[in-house]
Amino acid sequence: MDITLQQSTIKKQSSIEITGSKSESNRLLLLQALFPEIELKNVSNSDDSNLMTKALSSKDRVVDIHHAGTAMRFLTAYFAVQEGRETILTGSKRMKERPIKILVDALRALGAEIDYVENEGFPPITIHGKRLSKNKVSLHANVSSQYISALLLIASKLENGIELTLVGEITSVPYIKMTLSLLNEIGIETSFKNNVIKVHPSKAQPKPLTVESDWSSASYFFSIVAISDVGTEITLSSYKENSLQGDSCLVDIYKHFGVRTVSAENSILLKKESSEIKPLVLDLKNAPDIAQTIVVTCFILGVPCDLTGLHTLKIKETDRLVALKTELEKLGGSVEITDKSLHLKVSKEIKPMVSIATYNDHRMAMAFAPVAMKHDVIIEDAGVVSKSYPTFWDDLESIGFKITK
Structure with missing residues (x-):
């Protein structure tokens, strides 16, 4: 039209x-999926957040997130820790042109099992959910903050948490700090010193949050x-x-x-x-x-x-x-x-x-x-x-x- x-x-x-903020909503929706005791208010009514909600509740093997780039990054990490579940994550024609390799490589370094369905480095991907016990990983600091946030959001559910080293000058610092602040708000312990971010394995505190x-x-x-x-x-x-x-x-x-x-x-x-x-x-x-x-x-x-x-x-x-x-x-x-x-x-x-x-x-x-x-x-x-x-x-x-x- x-x-x-x-x-x-x-x-x-x-x-x-x-x-409500799409950025905050999508982070909190993923955390709510990991910790169902979290109650959310003023969640974004955007397509991206609606797609995120639908994908997180889907039992289907194939999950299509259309144009939602944030959802693609966050859900790649989320499905990687869903033990015993196999998920094919796909999207629109443009989404299949948007790189995912940096995040896939980082998750593989933590022990995740992810395969490319069509083109190396791009969606769609097949994710074999499993328990991840490795906890150390490095990323170039100038990559999209969504790759970094995706790892941080699932970190408290990893057996040994995560120690993420960012190499070089960090971009999009506010988005990283937003993710860490939201983790802190639900009771998950984090630290961000120099270029090293740590998230400890822990349980969330049940509480209502307003986006x-x-x-x-x-x-x-x-x-x-x-x-x-x-x-x-x-x-x-x-x-x-x-x-x-x-x-x-x-x-x-x-x-x-x-x-x-x-x-x-x-x-x-x-x-x-x-x-x-x-x-x-x-x-x-x-x-x-x-x-x-x-x-x-x-x-x-x-x-x-x-x-x-x-x-x-x-x-x-x-x-x-x-x-x-x-x-x-x-x-x-x-x-x-x-x-x-x-x-x-x-x-x-x-x-x-x-x-x-x-x-x-x-x-x-x-x-x-x-x-x-x-x-x-x-x-x-x-x-x-x-x-x-x-x-x-x-x-x-x-x-x-x-x-x-």
């Missing part, structure tokens, strides 16, 4: 409730407020001032665009306070998922930017660097990319009524939506947002966007 967003002026004041709302989903409203007139306010809930989510760095990043964030009990208020904006230079190695939002914000505001630390974007739902360059240039942008950076030059004007391809990538659809604050824009395959934020278009309409479906 393609939709047209007509040029829109949003309300001066509005509020939105955003569903914080998703900061990645909040990013689109930071963008909208940044593009809005001074004085515009949007309240978002439910958020914690001391968040575990790496994307909470939005608060500091969007100060650059004149957006002030005020924390209240269980919510944040975004307020546009100034409009003087300078070129942006940013290393996003710890929060690559918000790169698309930031680049589009800069483009709409006519702000040049140099973003680095983006090496993991090439193996997401699409090659996000190529996708950003292609779609921004349709709109009139001038973009240069490397395999780990993006450089946006100031554009003279935005072309109206451009059709934005979304590449089966939810973040492409949502990141480009604020273009409608300047010109009409078409978003192709708009339903792709259900992967992480099913009510996104409804929420945009509630704050003043005009959408034709």
Whole structure:
């Protein structure tokens, strides 16, 4: 389904409730499968979390997780410790192009039995669940944090826990710390010193946990407020001032665009306070998922930017660097990319009524939506947002966007 967003002026004041974090939800859903005594509230209603829930409860031999990359990584580790169970884990055509070898090699080093069904290093894979007694493994520190988190999430169920050594400079530290904090919250003992992470074998403490709302989903409203007139306010809930989510760095990043964030009990208020904006230079190695939002914000505001630390974007739902360059240039942008950076030059004007391809990538659809604050824009395959934020278009309409479906 393609939709047209007509040029829109949003309300001066509005509020939105955003569903639970996909990142936190998927970690906690796996932990709940390992420790059923855990009770969860405010779980994400995203496709990815629904697929994760379905896969964890499935008794089928073949488990298809479609486009859910996080689920592929986490479930590979989960099924590796399900003693006596054989599982074939597969996904979409794009998922079969996304590498899994780093995680499979690490699990094999711990004693796991995993075979490739089609192409070496890529899904689908056959996992023969068994008890794992080895506990020492090394990974390059600049790999996707999801590989690291997958190992940490099952670690307390390993006979001897895990001692994971990360070699080199660590990227996506906040996501690793999120995983460790959630383990600590349910009573599992961990340590993270220098480049060595230890998780001890232990039982979880039964307790109710409330999932914080998703900061990645909040990013689109930071963008909208940044593009809005001074004085515009949007309240978002439910958020914690001391968040575990790496994307909470939005608060500091969007100060650059004149957006002030005020924390209240269980919510944040975004307020546009100034409009003087300078070129942006940013290393996003710890929060690559918000790169698309930031680049589009800069483009709409006519702000040049140099973003680095983006090496993991090439193996997401699409090659996000190529996708950003292609779609921004349709709109009139001038973009240069490397395999780990993006450089946006100031554009003279935005072309109206451009059709934005979304590449089966939810973040492409949502990141480009604020273009409608300047010109009409078409978003192709708009339903792709259900992967992480099913009510996104409804929420945009509630704050003043005009959408034709």
